[in-house]
Each structure stands twice: as structure tokens, then as C-alpha cells.
Amino acid sequence: MRWVDACRAQLSPHHHWSRHACHACPACPACPARTRSLRPVRSLSLLLGAVLLAVTAPAVTAGPASAAGPGTNHATDDPFTSSRTAWFRDAKFGMFIHFGAYSQYEGEYTRPDGTVCRNAEWIKRSCAIPTAAYETAARQFNPSAFDAQAIVSAAKNAGQKYIVITSKHHDGYAMWPTKQNTWNLRDHSSFSPDRDILAELKTAADAQGIKLGFYYSIWDWHDPDFPNADTFPKYRTRMYAQLKELIDNYDPAxxxxxxxxxxxxxxxRWSRQDGAExxxxxxGLDPGLVINNRVGKRRVVDGDYGTPEQTIPGAPVDGQLWESCMTLxxxxxxxxxxxxxxxxxxxVQNLLDISGRSGNYLLNVGPDKLGRVPAASLxxxxxxxxxxxxxxxxxxxxGTGGATGLVADPAWGAVARKGHAKLYASVFTPSWPAAGQALHLTAKVPFTVNSARVLNSSxxxxxxxxxxxxxxxxxxxPVDGAASVIELSITPPSPTAPGSGTGLKAESFANTSFSGTPAATTTDPTVNKAYRFDGSPAAGIPADNFATRWTGFVQPRYSEPxxxxxxxxxxxxxxxDGQLVIDNTTPHVPQVNKATVTGLQAGQKYAIRVEHTEQTGEAHMKLFWSSPSMEQVIVPRTQLSPS
Structure with a gap:
């Protein structure tokens, strides 16, 4: 559109372009949407910024979620299949960057008595550094050698598809010129006031096709309003405003x-309800955002994906995407x-184990006080x-998925499935068979191997x-010191064509006993509900003490367990099919239950019934399915019918 180019021409060097809107001044004459979509950036006056914050930042007692009320379902999509999360599911490998005022110490603090205490990003707390001393050190922080182009190039050359950098760690120090306080890289450092490392990273990442994300710590050691129950709402308001700055100014993925x-x-004092809100x-600010589960309490219902730290789950995670973060x-x-x-x-072997189990690997680097990534990391x-x-x-x-459905995870390496007809068996070098010996691959359902070859070998x-x-x-x-890959071309079990279902009949009650006339009856395309604390199945049903019964038929696409x-x-x-397969009637916090049903035939319809009750607090109800040939997803509308 021609107005886009015209609007871009109006931008100052401190404006940033995103997929949502031009972030120029609302006076920009070229923008036809300026009255509804333009967002202020730091080029606006502090007075205007304060006014806008008062209008847009929610108070803790009346946050955005409180306006939703009964009848609201906060579940937006199925992260396992959504186009919103497709890039994340395919990326597999990312760069984590821990960088902040703590980097000035480079891992060592000399106490007044001459003893040395060692730590890294937790050094202030672990070494009990007085706040005044920490602030003095931060004033000397000058990452003048930070080279966004070089860092992004290093990630790209490593095969990493996204970068996540600490915008604010537990010490509360913001790595961008936030308007919410002066405890930031622009206002409290020796760094050039004309530079913005997050903007530099965004420009470099966009140019090289790398997604950019931001780490943000909820816990704040520096903000005086954080620890006190009476003043915590003030901190929360500033936190919302800082996150809005990050989204508006840098357009993170x-x-x-x-x-x-x-x-x-x-x-x-961060609570489950704080996380939900x-x-x-x-x-609401950006429906396309991918968010991790630490936005809440690191549970399977929080955010889009789980975050195991310094460990690799032994199998694909139930109910949520996942990403393992590790240090080098x-x-x-x-x-x-x-x-x-x-x-x-x-x-390499960690990456293969993680991707073979449908996860992502977020591998950390920590730049020194000048902003240089250590040579050993590079x-x-x-x-x-x-x-x-x-x-x-x-x-x-x-772009691989978990192949452990078709085959068992082998002790000698990792296996991943890509598309319909490829398996990649990565053999870790110590396990490569001696001449004349074989590797055994256990199949969970019958399939055919048409051919096999070792990549990088004749x-x-x-x-x-x-x-x-x-x-x-x-x-x-073996052809490689880390892992040698055997590519298998296969003919897997064939699914039936997708069904033409419309979902299940949903009868919801304003009680937990399923008694009386339903307060609402609908056809739900899927069973995918995140009512959280304020929602319910319908406007006439309160947010506590309700129940829903879904009934109809389910149509498998594979004749397998x-x-x-x-x-x-x-x-x-x-x-x-008339059998009670999951029976968990003891009230519980968010919980996963599983049952495997055998004997179902592809293309046939079987009776299905789901009953869910909510008493107090939050409410969630999701129904997934998986099989050896099919990864875990929410049971799709096409395979559900009300009659």
C-alpha cells in the first residue's frame, strides 16, 4: 500500500515499524489509520506518555481480565496446530542471551573485607551486594562493544531460528529506555544515550530472518513498591506499562x-490470578504473541509452552508445547x-534428543561487560x-515432530519424523555399530521402510x-563425531480422509450436579476451554459452580490405539464407546489425565461423552488425542459430531 511507504518516510530514527501499525507520531499526515492504530514511542513528550499510561495501563483492582466476566472463554487456539505458533514449532533451536547490569561484575564481587564472592546474574542477591554499591557499578556499565549484527549472524550461522534476550532480569534493570523509571541502560549507565540495543537487535534480526523475543522478570529486587502488599499495585501498573513499551516499540514475536x-x-506476591490477567x-495487545508458562505459575495451563530448565524431558510433554533452556x-x-x-x-546430541521429542532447545550465551560474546561460546x-x-x-x-509414536525412543540416539514419509535416526557416535552389527528400531505400529541411507556418506x-x-x-x-544421521523413507499407516463434523453438543448448567434444565446449549467445535477465574460457559452462568456435558460422536482417522x-x-x-475411561471426580488444580482406547476403527463413529465441573477458583477443560501415527492435538472439529 502506498500510504505505508509514505508513513515510513515520516519516521524518525527512534521510531520502529511492526506488523501491527506504524509507530510514528499521531500527527503523521500519511497514515489513514492514525486515529485508531498508532502507538506512541519515546519521541513523544514525557507529559503525553504519562497521559497515555494513565489511560492504557490497568489498575490492579480492575485489570483487563476483570471486564470479561461470565461467558468468556480465554482459549484462543490450539498451540499444537495454530498458525500463530507454527514458526515456534518449526524453529527448534534458539539463542538465549543473559545480559544486564550484573554483567558489569563479570561474575565476581570483592567485598569490603577483601573476600571474593562469585555468581553471575544473581550476584546482587547471592553476594548480598548493597543496593548503593550495585547502583554505582551499574553506573559504570558501558557495553560499547555490543554488536547486534554479529550476534544475530552468530545465531544464524549456528542454525538458531530465534533469539530471546533479557530485557529485565530480577535486578529490575531495564535494557531499553523505559519511561517508567530511570533504572535502565539509557538513564543509569555509561552507555551511549544514542544507542538502543533492543532496537539494534530487532533491526538485525529482521534483516536476517530471525525471530526476536524478550525475557522479562516479574520478580523485581530494585523497585521499592514490589515487596509491599499496599504498593504492589503500583509496581504492577508500571510492569504492564513496560511490557506495552516492549510490544509497541520492538514488536517481539x-x-x-x-x-x-x-x-x-x-x-x-505474584499469584495465579495475576498471571491469568x-x-x-x-x-489483547498482540494476539500473535507466543508466551511461556512462567507468565503464571509454570503450569500446563499457563501460556503456550512449558520451560524445563537445564533438563530434557524423557518424552513429549502432555497438554503443552515445550522448550528446554540450558547454559553453555x-x-x-x-x-x-x-x-x-x-x-x-x-x-548437537541435546538438540537431537529435544527435537525428537517435539521440543525446542534455547541455548544461552552471556556477553561480558562490554557486550562481547565469549569466544568459547562462538x-x-x-x-x-x-x-x-x-x-x-x-x-x-x-520442522520435525515427535516420531516416538511410530517408533520407540532408542537408547543409541534419537529419532524424529518429518512430514509423512521420512524418519531421521540420529546415531550418537559412541553407539555406532561395529562392522556387521545392527541398530534395532522398535516399531509401535506396522509400517514399511522403503529405503535408507546415511547422510554425508556413500x-x-x-x-x-x-x-x-x-x-x-x-x-x-560413523561420518561425524557428534551424530551420524540415517534417513529412512517410509510408508506409514494411511489415515482416512478428514471428517465433516461440526463439534459436540454442549449442555452447561449453573450447578455442579448437572441437574435441571441446562442454562445454555450450544455446539462446541472442540473441547478447548480456559475460563480462568472470571469466565464461564455462558453469560447467564456465574464464574463459579457450573458444569458442562459434551456429547456426540468421535471419528478416528487411524485404526490403532x-x-x-x-x-x-x-x-x-x-x-x-460407552466405556468410562477417565474418572477424576476429586476436585483438583490443573491436571492431565490419559487413557488409551484400543479396537477403534478408522472412519467409524463412536459415542463420546465428557463431563466437567468447576467449583471455585479457575476453570479449564481441554480434550486432546494422539496415536502412534498422530501427534498430540486438541481433537479437531472435523472428527466430532453432535449426532
Missing amino acids: LLWFDGEWDTDNPVN LETYLR NNSWGYAKHDTDWKTATTV DRLDDVGRWLSTAGQGSAVY GTVTVTKAGDGFDLKPSGG LTFTTLSDDTVRLWV
Whole structure:
């Protein structure tokens, strides 16, 4: 559109363009939508910023979620299948950057008595640094060597598809020129006031096709209003305003929260309801945001994805996408004493294990006080990038799903499925078979292996049916020191065509006993409800003490064991083909229950019934299914019918 170019021409160097709107001054004459979509940035006066904050930032007693009320369902989509999260599901590998005022210490604090205390991003708290001393050190912070182009290039060359940088860690120090306080890189440092490292990263990331996200700590050691119950609402209002600044000015693809747990020093008052209201507010600002589960209390109902830290789950996670975050050494922030670096082999094998289980790998680097990424980190990233870009080995990672449905996760490596007809078996080098020996691959359902080859090798692979699966016998030795990839072309079980269903009949009651006439009767396309604290099935039903019964038919697409997974709060019961398969009637917090049903035939319809009750507090009810040939998703509308 021509007005876009005209509007861009009006922008000052401090304005930022996003997919939502031009962020120029509302006086921009070129923008036909300026009266409804333009957002203020730091070029506006402080007075105008204060006025806008008063209008847009919610008070803690009347946050965005409080206006929703009964009849509201906060579930927006199914993150397992949504176009909103497609980039995240396909990316698999990202760069975490821990960088802030704590970087000035480079991992060491010398106490007044001459003793040395070591830590990194927690150094203020762990070493009990007085606030005045910490503020003095932050005043000297000058990351003049921070090179956004070089960092983004390092991520891209490593095969990383997104970057998440700490915009504010627990010390409360903002790494952008926030208007909400002066405890930030613009106003409290020796850094050039003409630079904005988040803006620099955004420009570089956009230019190289890398998604950019921001870490933001809820817990704040510096803000005087945070620990006191009477003043916490003031902090919360400023936090909302800071997050709005980040979204408006930098257009992040992802927000990565932290510091949500119950703790003291200072007391953390963040509650489950705070998390629910914040998530609702953020999705109102940008419906396309991907948000992690630490926005709430790190539960399966919070945000879009789970965040196991420094560990790898042994199987795909039920009910939620997931991402494992890890350090390259033992520290998140820069610590010059920490030289215990992971090898590139370990990183590659971690990545293969994680992607084979449908997860993402967020690998951290910590720049030093000048903003330079350690050479040891860059060396390992380069090695991983070379592995991924060699002979198509990246196909074992990018865009893959969990193949552990078709085959068992092998002890000798990892297996991932890509598309309909490819499996990638990554053999970790110590497990590569000796000449004449075979690798066994256990199949969970019958399928055919049409051919096999080792990527980056001219050697052959003999595939033989054996016992409960296949023996893979490569003719030569391993081709890589980290992992060698065997590509299998397969013919998997074929699904029936999608059904033409419209959903299930939903009868909702203003009681928990399913008694009397339903207060509302609808056809729900899916069972995907996040009522949280304020919602309910219908406007005439209060937010507490209600129940819903879904009835109709479910139509499998595969003739194989079918696992149904429920995510509920407070109670749930599920019947399939007349059998009660999930029966959890003890009121509970958000909880996953699973049942596998055998004997169902593809294309046939089977009676299904779901009963959910909510007593007090929050409410959630989701129904997923999965099978050896099908990854976990919310049971789709096409396979559900009310009659």
C-alpha cells in the first residue's frame, strides 16, 4: 500500500515499524489509520506518555481480565496446530542471551573485607551486594562493544531460528529506555544515550530472518513498591506499562517470563490470578504473541509452552508445547571464572534428543561487560552450525515432530519424523555399530521402510524386519563425531480422509450436579476451554459452580490405539464407546489425565461423552488425542459430531 511507504518516510530514527501499525507520531499526515492504530514511542513528550499510561495501563483492582466476566472463554487456539505458533514449532533451536547490569561484575564481587564472592546474574542477591554499591557499578556499565549484527549472524550461522534476550532480569534493570523509571541502560549507565540495543537487535534480526523475543522478570529486587502488599499495585501498573513499551516499540514475536515463583528477599506476591490477567492483557495487545508458562505459575495451563530448565524431558510433554533452556557452561550471565563449557557434541546430541521429542532447545550465551560474546561460546555455536548445515543433517531437527509414536525412543540416539514419509535416526557416535552389527528400531505400529541411507556418506544401509521392528545395518563407520544421521523413507499407516463434523453438543448448567434444565446449549467445535477465574460457559452462568456435558460422536482417522488426554480443573469424566475411561471426580488444580482406547476403527463413529465441573477458583477443560501415527492435538472439529 502506498500510504505505508509514505508513513515510513515520516519516521524518525527512534521510531520502529511492526506488523501491527506504524509507530510514528499521531500527527503523521500519511497514515489513514492514525486515529485508531498508532502507538506512541519515546519521541513523544514525557507529559503525553504519562497521559497515555494513565489511560492504557490497568489498575490492579480492575485489570483487563476483570471486564470479561461470565461467558468468556480465554482459549484462543490450539498451540499444537495454530498458525500463530507454527514458526515456534518449526524453529527448534534458539539463542538465549543473559545480559544486564550484573554483567558489569563479570561474575565476581570483592567485598569490603577483601573476600571474593562469585555468581553471575544473581550476584546482587547471592553476594548480598548493597543496593548503593550495585547502583554505582551499574553506573559504570558501558557495553560499547555490543554488536547486534554479529550476534544475530552468530545465531544464524549456528542454525538458531530465534533469539530471546533479557530485557529485565530480577535486578529490575531495564535494557531499553523505559519511561517508567530511570533504572535502565539509557538513564543509569555509561552507555551511549544514542544507542538502543533492543532496537539494534530487532533491526538485525529482521534483516536476517530471525525471530526476536524478550525475557522479562516479574520478580523485581530494585523497585521499592514490589515487596509491599499496599504498593504492589503500583509496581504492577508500571510492569504492564513496560511490557506495552516492549510490544509497541520492538514488536517481539515472543515473551519469556521468569521470576513467578513464591519466594522472599524480597517477597514475591505474584499469584495465579495475576498471571491469568497479564496473559489476557498481552493477548489483547498482540494476539500473535507466543508466551511461556512462567507468565503464571509454570503450569500446563499457563501460556503456550512449558520451560524445563537445564533438563530434557524423557518424552513429549502432555497438554503443552515445550522448550528446554540450558547454559553453555554453568552460568546464565557472564562469569569469567566459569570455563566448564559443554562440547559441541553434547549440544548437537541435546538438540537431537529435544527435537525428537517435539521440543525446542534455547541455548544461552552471556556477553561480558562490554557486550562481547565469549569466544568459547562462538566456537561451539560455529561447530553446531556446521553439523546442521552438512549434507542435510538439519532435516533431523527443523520442522520435525515427535516420531516416538511410530517408533520407540532408542537408547543409541534419537529419532524424529518429518512430514509423512521420512524418519531421521540420529546415531550418537559412541553407539555406532561395529562392522556387521545392527541398530534395532522398535516399531509401535506396522509400517514399511522403503529405503535408507546415511547422510554425508556413500555407504549403504541394510534394513531387515526383526522382532518388534527393524534392524538397521550400515556398511561403513560413523561420518561425524557428534551424530551420524540415517534417513529412512517410509510408508506409514494411511489415515482416512478428514471428517465433516461440526463439534459436540454442549449442555452447561449453573450447578455442579448437572441437574435441571441446562442454562445454555450450544455446539462446541472442540473441547478447548480456559475460563480462568472470571469466565464461564455462558453469560447467564456465574464464574463459579457450573458444569458442562459434551456429547456426540468421535471419528478416528487411524485404526490403532488412540490415547485421549484431558486437561482439567476441577473434575473430569470421559466415556468413549460407552466405556468410562477417565474418572477424576476429586476436585483438583490443573491436571492431565490419559487413557488409551484400543479396537477403534478408522472412519467409524463412536459415542463420546465428557463431563466437567468447576467449583471455585479457575476453570479449564481441554480434550486432546494422539496415536502412534498422530501427534498430540486438541481433537479437531472435523472428527466430532453432535449426532
